[in-house]
Amino acid sequence: MESIVRCPTGIEWFDEITGGGLVRGTLTLLAGNPRTGKTSFVAKFLFKGAKDYGEPGIYVSFAETKGKFYVYMAQQGLNFKEIENGGLFKFLGASTVLDRDVLGHFLAEILEVVEKLEAKRLVIDSITPILQLASSLEVRSILHNALSNLANVKNLTIILVADLPFGESKVGYGVEEFIVNSVILLRLQYEPYRSLRRTMEIVKMRGTPILNAVYEYSIVPKVGFIVFVPLKTSEACVRPDVKISTGVKGLDEMLGGGLSKGSSTLIIGSSGSGKTVLALTIAAEAAFKGLNIVYINFEELKSHLEHSLRGLGYSYEELESRSLKVVPHLPHVMPSGALRYHLHQVHVMRGFDKDLAIIDGLAALKRFYDEAAFQQILEEVISFLKYHGITAIYCMAKVDPLAKTAWLINSSDNVILTDMKVEGNRVHRKLMVLKSRMTQADDRVYELCFVDGRLTVKVEEG
Missing domain, CATH: 3.40.50.300 (P-loop containing nucleotide triphosphate hydrolases)
Structure with missing residues (x-):
């Protein structure tokens, strides 16, 4: 023949x-x-x-x-x-x-x-x-x-x-x-x-x-x-016995010792509730521990993220020299397959072998794609990163009712809910763990605040 x-x-x-x-x-x-x-x-x-x-x-x-x-x-x-x-x-x-x-x-x-x-x-x-x-x-x-x-x-x-x-x-x-x-x-x-x-x-x-x-x-x-092409996925490579510290005082305890290697964590909350501040702090602290991090943001310019890091007390130049790679993306000029292509280039073709991937500003991405395309790309990315044993954090503005993002919550190993409330002349930011697949979830409401210049979560008073 x-x-x-x-x-x-x-x-x-x-x-x-x-x-x-x-x-x-x-x-x-x-x-x-x-x-x-x-x-x-x-x-x-x-x-x-x-x-x-x-x-x-x-x-x-x-x-x-x-x-x-x-x-x-x-x-x-x-x-x-x-x-x-x-x-x-x-x-x-x-x-x-x-x-x-x-x-x-x-x-x-x-x-x-x-x-x-x-x-x-x-x-x-x-x-x-x-x-x-x-x-x-x-x-x-x-x-x-x-x-x-x-x-x-x-x-x-x-x-x-x-x-x-x-x-x-x-x-x-x-x-x-x-x-x-x-x-x-x-x-x-x-x-x-x-x-x-x-x-x-x-x-x-x-x-x-x-x-x-x-x-x-x-x-x-x-x-x-x-x-x-769709990202190649296979059985997830999650290691519950290996923990990655968030570097945020109190948060590791809430999550049973930190983030399991290869797991996916969704941080979801209203605008101004501290999602990006939390994600940037985790990225910076991970860089100081010698981990390789890629931080992808669909809303903020790179200069804005650098300014935010400095406001948190970090030197962007030092973090970049260590292992932090900040990658801003503009959804309106990017086809929906480009994120998959970029991740494949970064994690597979170029052999960067990242330990932690943070994808922030998903709400901006969602505005430029229909629901089916948005869901497809995100499900593939979650599976792709798990397959390569890369610990991932996703940040997205809360959608009411929360049931509209049920598919994303179900795809995540951990779900952290942030919220903001104004009382008098003070802004109170709150945090709670909605889901923790690898450990028993701490269902108490915590306060997200700065103590001695460091981002901290502590049990809400009263």
Whole structure:
């Protein structure tokens, strides 16, 4: 039985989910609305093919000039001038005004360049002008005779780019079932006041079992097209016998000696009730104990967090020199898969091996994503960190009624509730443990205050 040979695209995670890339020597239809990143996808396919695998490639453009293409792709870290000078790339500009005679001559020119360059990869961007020349039956005949045979004879991997009008979400050119081996659909999802979401659907790929057909993706400066895959999770690696001290006087006792290694703790409370102050104190004290910490915040700028740490009596520069990494994120410019991607880069790819991860400002993240997307990403992150044995703390503004966050409470090992009350000219901040999975919860109400300049929890008086 003949085995399937793959053509790696070089696109992060795409090759992993497809079992090695596209099927070599076949045609792929890549369709999408304007601004979905179709050109970014195929450009990386050609560039990585030349740069990483030594495979010459050809880009046929019906719209973009060579100069503009080179400039735009350089912004994504793809230096096409370099691979062109190395004899591994050819840009072919095509007229958008086509008739069948011109098309025949143009296909012959492509064949000539393929043979001269000994190309292994070919992109036509886009085939929409070709599809508009004749009926779908005639188009299938032209594409089959010219391109399918070319792919078979030359073992050439070809991507055909097709434009979909705004509002159209289905591929309906009549060629996908008859000509191409694979169909990939790129979509943009717009929601008022929410982050733009890009999704990639693998509609079909013959000979390839696809477990999850829809994935988020993004186009990152200096990186280009990347696919976000669900974080790999497995059995949780929680160590109840190993405790991490919070460094907050009185809080360790409430939690039965501290936070169990690999556990997840949710700090939930009203605005101004001390969630961030508590989280920053835990991060700072952990850094002084030699632990590696990443602090991700979706609401505060890095300069604001540095100022808050100084207000608590800590030197940010000293904490940073020890082991604290502060990472602010802006949800409105970040796709919902980016947090997963960042955590994977920090904890797996770069090998930082963090002991403690604190994710603050979840309410800001929630405002930019629908409930389903927010829940999916957070559940994956919680499982991911547990799988890697990383102790995690999540901070979120309280939602009334509390039952609306039941899924998050159920996913957390510990739940700490903070609250604020104004009495006269004083602000009283309170704290209680709603849940402690590893130990018996202390159900008393505590006061969160400063004693001798240190954040402390003590039993509420009266």
